[in-house]
Amino acid sequence: MSVVVLLLACGAGGIAVVAAPKVDYYRPKYRVPPSLESVLRHLEPGHDAFPEEKTAEELAERLGRLSALLRAGPTHTAEVADLLAPDFRGGRLTPSDEVSLGNNPQLEIYRARTMASDAVLDRNAFGKELSALVGGIDSVRVAELLITGIEVEAGADPLVRTSVRFDLAGPSGGGRAERIGRWQMRWRRGADGAWRVVEWNALEHLRSRAPAPIFDEVTQTAFARNDSFRRQLVPGLDYWAANLDAVFAPRGMGHHGVSVGDFDGDGLDDIYVSQPEGLPNRLFRNKGDGTFEDVTEAAGVGVLDRTSAVLFADVDNDGDQDLILLTRSGPLLFVNDGKGHFTRDPDAFQFKKPLQGSLTSAAMADYDRDGFVDLYLCTYGYFIGVSEDKAGPPAPYHDAHNGSPKVLLRNDGHGRFVDVTEEVGLDQNNDGFSFAATWADYDEDGWPDLLVANDFGRKNLYHNDGLVDGKIRFRDVAAGAGVEDYGAGMSASFVDYDNDGHLDIYTGNMWTAAGQRVTAEPGFMPDASPDIHQIYRRHVRGNSLFRNRGDGTFEDATLTAHAEFGRWAWSSDAIDFDNDGWEDLYVVNGMFTRDPGEESVDVDSFFWRQVVANSPLVRKPGTLYDDGWRATNRLLVSNGAQAQHERNVLLRNDGRGGFEEVSGTAGLDLDQDGRAFAVFDYDGDGDPDLVLMAPRSSPQLRIFRNDFAGGNSALAVRLMGTKSNRDAVGARVTVKTDQLRRTKLVQIGSGFLSQHSKELLFGLGKSSGTAEATIVWPSGLTQTVSGLPLNHRVWIEEGKGAVRTEPFRDRSAPSVGVDATTATGPAVPASRGTWLYEPFPAPDFTLKDLAGQERSLSGLAGHPVVLLFWATSAPASRTALEELARGRSALAAAGAPILTLAVDPLADEAKVRAAVQGLTVPVAIAGEEVAGTYAILSRYLFDRREDLRLPTLLLLNGQGEIEKVYREGIAAARIAEDVAKIDAPAAERLARAVPFAGTFLFRPAERNYFQYGLDLSEQGFDGPALGVFERAAKRDPSAITFYNLGTLYMKRGQPIVAKGAFERALEMKPDYADASNSLGALLAQSGDVPGAIERFRAALQSRPDFPDALNNLGFALFQTGQADEAYPLYEKALKLQPGFPEALNNLGIFYGRRGDLETAQRYFQQAVDGRAGYGEAGNNLALVLAARGDAPGAVTVLQRLLQEEPAFEMTYVTLARIYLKAGQRREGIQVLERLLQRNPKNPIGLELLRQAQAAG
Structure with a gap:
């Protein structure tokens, strides 16, 4: 609600995506389900316990006007006067005294020491002050203004005080510049109803500028030669959710990551991309010339099962990288044959109990120091039906403990990973909603410890106690170590940010303007204790940075280091982008951003007002809190937007214990729903480059080459274990030069859904001469190697003094503009339509056509049927009708009669008749019930949950089930050909339902009819709903299904059958x-x-x-x-x-x-x-x-x-x-x-x- 629309331009090497053509829909007026009425009535603010949110919404609109004026250019700043009250007084928006923050000529950063508090400028003079604020920015491309606090002042003429975070960025010369800070603005509503600013003061100000690009997007160069990239990864998941059978559920939350590793042993990091069900994961081989080739099929890893993340790891210490995939059905191990081909080991994972929840992230380490890397799996909520006593929304919101158990699998060295969770003590506090984990020996006792980031509550820090009575044991010491860190934990990483040699902790949580406002308003949990309020304030504060004191405890350095800002943070991790020797922090973020021009409902404020604010203090099912979650999820699967247009965040380490945001200046402030990123040296020049994954955006995958010309030295270190695991995972490397000392760790899995390169990139600032590296190997061996040349890549083998070195490649020249249109084009020709993997039952109906003849689906049983929905208001409908009229004989020869249903109101029969004049196709007017029923059906054919597109053509089999859906480029000849293909074996049905070749290792889940039936019932279509629930009861005879059957029988006046259904439900669940x-x-x-x-x-x-x-x-x-x-x-x-x-x-x-x-x-x-x-x-x-x-x-x-x-x-x-x-x-x-x-x-x-x- 408080996010102002902002505009961003792609880099020269970016992928241009053609805007989708206008689509017409049939949109019935949906009822609000009675069970959600008390919550959804407050979707718009102003009528609940938070009246300030209505004011915030109105003020956000005024700030939107200000944003537009700033982006329109300096000639429009005078128009700002209309936003100011006649008695306006403003202070200086630019500082008179600044401090330089470790400036490099290629990146200048200044923070205001103080800001003038005197409001001395009237409305006429203030326009010049705004012009001065954006001075140095050629054109403002980003003008983000967020209301983070609001207070209605007391008095007869009450003013409203707001705290506003501003972020202004755009090109500057050949580079970019940015202004970030905080304003305090006081507002008054005028006689005309419009809010105007009475007083405006700047509280904080940070400015940065780079004279040349710091990062250059090279996505086009890297991937455009791959047809698979253009067709599969340029479209975002919303496209696939609208074009793949919903049985695959391709959209979901967009939790699919990216990993880098050298699978073919050529010394170059390759890229593996995880994808949703029905789309193959992709393996891209680094060719060494700046391009990648898709080798998925040749490598044997085109897995079609839903995959959240993948890890490159040498699990058998044979010298090549194997793959571990986290799929819907569990982890999968693909063993590398040493020649770049993988074979799945079906018996690799030995669980004591079946997994009880969906896998999110994973991380590996040799926790028992036996020389083989072990695997820790993070899970989130429970699978449906697994744990009825804990299933449901996370509760209480601030400290939920109804998540599914995580698992530690020990690598036995013989190709098996064995569940040891309980025997090592990791079953304690093992009930969070875990998104991420990472390993590191934070207390330097020689044993790797485990950090777990949990959503909705506290983190776990499991200390590895080593051998206790002959067994490895862990203890959760998060509370004693000071890192419980209440929050929406979504990312976990260890990083030595202050170069003291101790590994600090950086976690990704949630920074939200709406949450900061609502949790500070009087209506938020008025009966809760101050401690609970403080926890909720912590929940909205943002990311956390904990400094390792070196004694096993940590201090919260977040606020003093200015490290909290990360928005809705997913993968949050370190990258020393300027190679100055101090780790910077990068965060990819965002949740649900809708396509441009798409109608959407922003649920940010609603979520905090009607979900979080209603959370019980202890878990209690069946409350308004539960209803709020259901309402939010209902909105998000249709047209809801949450944490939208959130731009990625780059925080530069100033080397003095603090950070400054330079996202816009660095060109990494991407407006996308990011999830993961991996750091690696893409071009071999010694500085860290980035590959980013944002599955809900287009393109999903992007590469940014680091072109920062700061003149800093660097060293790249590659390790090979002998007594330790071959990948040297867990090895701590400290590089010392004449200028500084840095410590890094070899890891597998860090951040969220991400794996960085195992090559350690050390930025060394202005170091000269040579470097010394000290490696503490997982085996316990400490090895020191001196005389290492700077600006080289070095290979070090455990226990051997000799090292191999190689100079970095020359820095790449900046990219020139590429014709990005070569990357566009339809992913799949629209006229092909979509085959459904599992036929979808079409509700029966009986209607009279325009000639008075009765038409019904049941009357056409035994024959394939071509059923077209159209409207006179949808121009493409006439084209479709004409095509069917021309092809009627061909379809008749194929044995498929045609029936077309207009969704126009019954009162518009004359329009319908005029529209089909001269066409020989049977036409009936659907009426509200039939049109509404099929509109809901349309929302469940595809995971996109769209209303009924017009026109839509359904090809039905002889049993009245939908086999194929056509919505664009309807061609009668193709349909006639498809009629002959309706009957097909299961393998062929599966192959034709997905757009690309690949392998399902597990059978796709059966279609879930429950929610579809519930939607029909809630909208009053009880007849079709009853048929759906009867089908669902045969497939899944659960208590909740029989309960809904009973409800429908009861509504339809069948009390005896209803009673039996309720009693059956109670037998199953007393x-x-x-x-x-x-x-x-x-x-x-x-x-x-x-x-x-x-x-x-x-x-x-x-x-x-x-x-x-x-x-x-x-x-x-x-x-x-x-x-x-x-x-x-x-x-x-x-x-x-x-x-x-x-x-x-x-x-x-x-x-x-x-x-x-x-x-x-x-x-x-x-x-x-x-x-x-x-x-x-x-x-x-x-x-x-x-x-x-x-x-x-x-x-x-x-x-x-x-x-x-x-x-x-x-x-x-x-x-x-x-x-x-x-x-x-x-x-x-x-x-x-x-x-x-x-x-x-x-x-x-x-x-x-x-x-x-x-x-x-």
Whole structure:
């Protein structure tokens, strides 16, 4: 909400992506599910406990105007005056006194010592101050203004004070420049409703400039010769989510990483890219000339199973790099034959228990020092159905302990990795939502320790105690070491940032403007303790940097070092980009950014207001917190955006214990949903280059060559173990020169989903002469090698004095512009359509076509069917209709009849007829129910969850199941050919459902119909929903499936079958509170109130704070005359769920029965206000209004209710009765006729109509 839109330009060597053509959709008006109403009603700020957020949203719009003016250029700064109040006063935005921060002529950085606090400038003079602020930037390309704090001041004319973080960047000469800092702005709303600035002061200011590019994007040069890169990796995952069968779920969270390693032993690091299900992982071989070639197929690693990350490791110490893949089904080992070809070892991993959650990251080290690298696996939440007692959202948000267990696998040296988690003590505190892990001997006792970053809570620091009673043992010492670090842990790394020889800790968490605002506002957890508030403030602070004191403990240096800023940080790790000898920090970030021009809903503020703020202090299922998570996830899988347009962050180490952001100046402030990066020397010139992975962006994979010309020395070190593991993983290398001393570590796995090169790149600043390297090998051997030439690559073997050296290559010339359009083009020809791996059942329907003939899918059973959805408003529809008319004979010869359904309103039949005039294809108007049903079906055909594109053509088999989907370039000839291919063996079906060749090592998961059925049910399409749940029950006979079946049977008036379904659910899960509650409601409807009371009490025994069960029990007791016992149950339900419409309605009934119609009216009104279309409450409100003599008011309520919920039949009855009682016989009869058009058998309606007609 508070993120201002910003513009970025690609580098000269970047990949240009052609904008997608305009797409037409059928967008029905979706209902809000009743269970989420109380949460989603607050999607827009201003009506919950955080009124400041509505103001923040309005002020963000004003800052958006300021951003646009800054980007428009200096000629527009005068227009800023419109944003300023007449009595405006502003301070200086640029400092008069600055400190230089270790400047190099190629990178100048200045921080303000102090900022003038006097507001001496009026609105006319302030435009010049803004011009001075952006002076030195040729054109402002980035103008990001974030509201991080807001406060409404007291007084008769209250002003609003905001804290604003600004970031301005753009080209400067031949390089780039950036301005970063913080403003305090005070605002007043004017008489015209517009907010204007009353006072504006600068609190912080940092400026940087590079006269030449620091990093040059060479993605085009590196990959453009690979057809696989252009077709697969230039499109982002949103493209694939819209074009691959949803059974593969290709989009997900975009958690797919990148790793580098030398798989063919030629001395050059190659690149392995992880991909989602249905797309092959890719292995790119470094050719040494700045380009890479795709060798995936030749190497045998084109795995189509969903892969989050991969590790290069010599697991058998034979001198070549093997691969460990983290897939949906578990880790996979691919053994290198030494010739660049891999073979999977199916028996490599021996688990004591099956994995219980999805794999995220992994890291390797020789924890027991036996000479073989071992593997630690991070997992996140539980697989569905694995642990019902812990499944669900992380709770409490600030310190969740319902994550799935992580696993340590010991390499036994014979090709097997054996689960030793419990026997080494790593089962302690093993219940976090773990994103990342990394190994290092932080206390220098010779044994590698383990750091684990957990989302929603505390980190683990497992100290390796070495041999204890003959066994290796670990202890979680995070608390005692001072690194519990509450936060959204997403990345973990060890880095010696202060060059004292001790390994410090840098973790990726979350810096969020919305979170910083909301957690500081009065409405945030008002009953929580100060300690809890402090933890939540820590959760939004950002990344953490802990300085190793050298005594086994750490001090939090984050704020003093200015190291907290990282946004929504994924991989966060070290890179000494300027080779000055001090490790800098780089962070890739962002979550869900929608495509340009795509409608989206920003959920940042909503998430903190309605999810985090409702978190219980201890885990408690079935709360508003759970509903908030479901609502957020529902938004994100459709059109929600979260942490969008977050740019990557580069923090430069000043060598004095602090960091400054130079992201924009360095050209690494990429606007993408980044996840991972790997550091390696791409061009062999001795400085660190970057390969980045941002699967949700386009292109997914990018390479940036380091072109910084700072004139600094460097040394590259490659190690080979003999007694230690061959990769020397865990070796600590200290390089000493005449200027400095640096320490680095050989690692496998660091940051998040990332693996850097095992070659250690030491920037050595202005060092001269030679260097000395001291290696502490994992075996315990300490080896010192002197006389190493600077600006060379050196190879050191464990225990041998002789080393091999090689000078760095000459620095590459900067790239010249490349015709990036060569990298564009469709990934897959659109006219090919998408074959579904698993046919999708098409809901049956019966409609009359324009000629009056009845058409149904069931009537065409036994034949393939061509079903087209179109609209007169979608121009491509006419083309599709004409194509089908031309190809009708060919399709008939193939045995496939055509049926076309227009989704236009029934009232637009004349338009539909005009649109198909002269075309010989059968046409029917779908109507709201059929069109709505297929719109929801469309959202589940593909993981993109789009509404129904127009036109969309579905090819059905003879069983009424969708086999193939066409949405662009519909060609009748191709469809006719495809009809003959419908029947195919399983292997062929799988091969044609994916766009590229590859291998599934495990069968893809079966299609999950549960959420699809739930969506149909929530939208009122109970008939199709029932069929879906019946299918789901056969495939997955779970308690929740039978519960939903029971609910649908109950709604459709089948109480006996519904009762059986609820009882089946309770057999499978006796403490299933929802099933007990619904069974109780069913029994109450059938007249068994004592039985209902028993079930409601059972539900409350399982879940004492269950608002629905409390409300239902109260009403059942009320029915049996126990009103006094009912009332406190209603009150408790409302306390647990404020605004609970059903409880408000029942309180209205309570007071109505007591004759207190005024109080009853108030409660019924609150229930109606809380839920649009709440038929029962609206009807009750109308009855009370009529009873109190306000018949016109009652009519107004009922007429509105008919618009909002035309299916509630008692509304028609009550409205008709009011009209008839008032003598308005004609109006009453019209209402009854409308009712009987919907339900010709409604007995009350038939009787009232008979009486009214007889009276006439």
